[in-house]
Amino acid sequence: MIEGRITRISGPIVFAEGLDGCGLYDVVNVGEKELIGEIIRQDRGKATLQVYEDVTGLHVGEKVVCIERPLSLRLGPGLVGTIYDGIQRPLKSMYEDGGAFLLPGQRTKPLDVEKKWHFEQGSVSDGSKITAGSAIFPGAVLGVVQETNSIVHTIAVPPTVRGRTLKTFAGSGDYTIEDVIGTTELDEEIKLSQYWPVRKPRPYMQKLSVTEPLVTGLRVIDVFFPLSKGGTAAIPGGFGTGKTMTQHAIAKWCDADLIVYIGCGERGNEMTEVLNEFPEIVDPRTGRSLMERTILIANTSNMPVAAREVSLYSGITLAEYYRDMGMAVAIMADSTSRWAEALRELSGRMEEMPAEEGFPAYLPTRLAEFYERAGRVTSLCGKEGSVSVIGAVSPPGGDFSEPVTQHTKRFIRCFWGLDRELANARHYPAISWIDSYSEYADEVKDWWEKHDPEWATVRLEALDLLKKEQRLQQIVRLIGPDALPEAERLLLAVADMIKNGFLQQNSFDPIDTYCISEKQIAILVLMMDFYRRALAVIKEGAPLVRVNALPVKEEITRIKSEIPNDRLDKIKEIEGHLDTQMSELEKIYHKVGIA
Numbered sequence: 146m147i148e149g150r151i152t153r154i155s156g157p158i159v160f161a162e163g164l165d166g167c168g169l170y171d172v173v174n175v176g177e178k179e180l181i182g183e184i185i186r187q188d189r190g191k192a193t194l195q196v197y198e199d200v201t202g203l204h205v206g207e208k209v210v211c212i213e214r215p216l217s218l219r220l221g222p223g224l225v226g227t228i229y230d231g232i233q234r235p236l237k238s239m240y241e242d243g244g245a246f247l248l249p250g251q252r253t254k255p256l257d258v259e260k261k262w263h264f265e266q267g268s269v270s271d272g273s274k275i276t277a278g279s280a281i282f283p284g285a286v287l288g289v290v291q292e293t294n295s296i297v298h299t300i301a302v303p304p305t306v307r308g309r310t311l312k313t314f315a316g317s318g319d320y321t322i323e324d325v326i327g328t329t330e331l332d333e334e335i336k337l338s339q340y341w342p343v344r345k346p347r348p349y350m351q352k353l354s355v356t357e358p359l360v361t362g363l364r365v366i367d368v369f370f371p372l373s374k375g376g377t378a379a380i381p382g383g384f385g386t387g388k389t390m391t392q393h394a395i396a397k398w399c400d401a402d403l404i405v406y407i408g409c410g411e412r413g414n415e416m417t418e419v420l421n422e423f424p425e426i427v428d429p430r431t432g433r434s435l436m437e438r439t440i441l442i443a444n445t446s447n448m449p450v451a452a453r454e455v456s457l458y459s460g461i462t463l464a465e466y467y468r469d470m471g472m473a474v475a476i477m478a479d480s481t482s483r484w485a486e487a488l489r490e491l492s493g494r495m496e497e498m499p500a501e502e503g504f505p506a507y508l509p510t511r512l513a514e515f516y517e518r519a520g521r522v523t524s525l526c527g528k529e530g531s532v533s534v535i536g537a538v539s540p541p542g543g544d545f546s547e548p549v550t551q552h553t554k555r556f557i558r559c560f561w562g563l564d565r566e567l568a569n570a571r572h573y574p575a576i577s578w579i580d581s582y583s584e585y586a587d588e589v590k591d592w593w594e595k596h597d598p599e600w601a602t603v604r605l606e607a608l609d610l611l612k613k614e615q616r617l618q619q620i621v622r623l624i625g626p627d628a629l630p631e632a633e634r635l636l637l638a639v640a641d642m643i644k645n646g647f648l649q650q651n652s653f654d655p656i657d658t659y660c661i662s663e664k665q666i667a668i669l670v671l672m673m674d675f676y677r678r679a680l681a682v683i684k685e686g687a688p689l690v691r692v693n694a695l696p697v698k699e700e701i702t703r704i705k706s707e708i709p710n711d712r713l714d715k716i717k718e719i720e721g722h723l724d725t726q727m728s729e730l731e732k733i734y735h736k737v738g739i740a
Contacts, residue, residue, distance in 0.1 A: 147211040149192065151176070154203055157196050157451040158494040164192040167211040170344060175200075176207040178250030181232060183216050183455075186495070195491055197232050197452040199249050215345070218459060220466045221322045221338025222290045222298045223256040225403070228420065228441040231456030236443060247448070261319040262290045262337060264300065264326065277314045277327075281306075283348075284469065284525020287327065288317070290337065293437040295428065296403065299470040300326075301526055303339040304348050307331060343458040344514075347465040349522040356521075358589040359475060359533050362398035362659035363391075364705075365576050365648045368604055368669060370583040372559045374401075374473045375521030375531035379481075379553045382563025382575070383543025389415050391561070391574045392477040392537055394652060397426055397435060398659045401475035401533065403467045404439045407460040410453050410483025413445040429659065446483070453487040461518045464532045471528030475535065476519075481512070482539040485549045501548045509552045516556040545580075558584040572649050578611050597666040603673050607643060610676070614640035631689045632680060638693060639676040646702035647672060657706045664708070667716045671701050671723065678727040685734040692730070697722045 149163030159175055159182065167173075167184055175182045175196050180203070186193035194209070218233050228236050230247070238253040266275055266288040275287055283304040292298035308329020315326045322338040329335070341347060355373035372378045380388050389411065396404045408416040419441060426435040440463055444456040457478055464474040478484075485508060492505035500506040521531040536557070540547045543565055554560060562580035586604075593600035617633055626634055647668055651657040679692045692698075700719050708715045 149209045151205050151207050155494045159194045161192050161209045165190050170215045172212045172216050174210045176203045195451040215342040217340040217342045219255045222262045222292045225293050225296050226436045231444040231452035258323050266317045279311050286526050294433050295431045295437040308333050343462045346518050351523040353521045355588050357592050360400045361395045364665045370581050371589050373585040377516045377519045377557040378535045378559035379557045380561045381538035381550045386563035386568040387575050388537040402472035403474045405460045405464045406477045407442045409456050410446050416443045450487045468530035468532050469524040471530045473531045475533045478536040480537040480539045482549050513556050603669050631683050661710045668704050682730045687734040695726045697726050
């Protein structure tokens with residue numbers, strides 16, 4: 146260990162000397178209370194540190210001890226279902242040890258070192274059990290641990306191990322994360338846990354193209370603006386437009402194997418909602434508690450700002466670890482704007498030259514480093530896994546032209562812009578179908594073709610209709626709807642059907658809160674069939690008032706809340722009603738047209 150002394154303090158930024166032999170991003174213990182910090186700049190014997198804890202009471206001249214290793218997370222069984230702060234301190238244990246507030250220098254093990262896990266040894270390619278003398282490689286699967294009822298935790302050879310043969314191997318049994326289960330011919334120890342630097346992406350064998358959507362149960366996302374597994378998305382919106390609630394809904398219902406939820410600089414009550422709700426929610430895929438496949442990282446607005454900066458890296462590192470086991474992992478980062486504000490504060494205290502709106506010039510680089518760690522890969526052990534990143538952005542005043550939103554758009558391919566008017570009208574989710582876009586539609590098209598061949602056609606037809614409706618609304622504001630032709634008034638009526646009966650969902654309705662993909666397409670296909678049939682009959686001479694009076698129009702709008710996901714046969718009945726009622730109108734006005 147290398148020891149130095151504090152020469153200057155500027156909030157969470159501390160300047161020290163005597164740390165010449167230390168490396169960039171090495172961890173340091175600062176002061177008598179041994180606050181956790183990190184070296185972020187070296188300059189001819191003078192080091193700049195950022196401290197991840199409250200520095201109140203720190204004095205110039207106190208010692209700084211460098212541990213000579215980068216900030217790393219401990220990865221192993223016990224992560225799932227735990228809530229951590231930005232530097233992997235378990236908040237429940239911290240509360241039990243020190244009370245409601247984090248104490249300077251407080252330490253708690255990130256994982257339970259006394260709990261024993263049942264380890265079941267794996268097999269090699271020929272089916273025989275792994276034993277001493279078996280050949281290994283970085284990422285080779287040694288066995289599994291049942292971490293929760295929903296998660297099977299794969300124990301693999303760490304990527305840092307250089308040995309190629311197991312010298313000793315303990316085999317199946319009950320072990321703590323501290324127990325050595327094997328050694329290599331180079332006497333390297335292998336345990337149930339391992340360490341990994343948070344700022345360094347975990348290695349993989351091959352990066353793959355994205356082909357499968359992340360099904361969220363939100364119709365506006367799954368049908369209109371899909372996100373692929375391994376993709377990146379941003380949810381920008383002003384205060385109160387529903388960023389957090391949308392991320393909560395995706396975390397609850399999406400078909401990812403594991404959720405990593407990062408509360409970065411947000412209000413404490415939002416994380417309280419997660420803590421209160423998630424254990425009570427039943428995972429629709431497993432029938433068990435949602436917390437059995439969730440990891441929470443809470444770095445709320447009243448916690449040290451430097452730890453907020455590292456919390457995103459901690460979350461993505463945890464996600465990559467489970468990705469390497471062959472899982473589809475989804476990360477909710479709420480919000481990247483608060484993370485960028487932490488960068489701005491730290492940069493200002495280091496007296497760096499500010500860029501646009503005071504943010505540091507390296508803001509785009511840091512955003513890229515985070516979002517580029519998403520993707521679908523073949524891991525070192527040969528399994529396919531993915532990390533999908535969904536980042537909330539909180540532009541001041543809802544201004545999408547501010548730097549964080551604009552730079553984020555450079556590195557994401559799915560943009561779910563939240564609209565203030567929709568939010569004020571209690572339209573949930575308030576995702577604007579005009580401002581939003583997804584570049585993953587072509588990638589996931591083949592998946593949708595296998596599940597419902599009509600997805601691509603009906604999606605484009607509906608989006609085109611909504612864009613036409615927006616242009617017509619500008620005319621309506623000037624001259625009123627009664628001056629429009631019947632066909633255009635029908636378009637306005639069907640657009641309202643799509644908005645109210647398809648795009649809008651009720652998160653408090655047990656039927657409407659989650660919509661399976663088959664039901665999503667069935668609703669939209671019915672609405673577009675209604676539009677085509679109604680347009681044809683209006684051209685035959687039928688008045689719009691007769692079309693609007695058809696009972697089936699209201700039936701289609703109410704499908705979302707009246708027909709459960711497991712009773713899709715009832716939608717066939719409504720299809721029959723549509724055909725019968727439209728056929729009657731066609732007969733009447735076809736005869737009138739001939740006469």
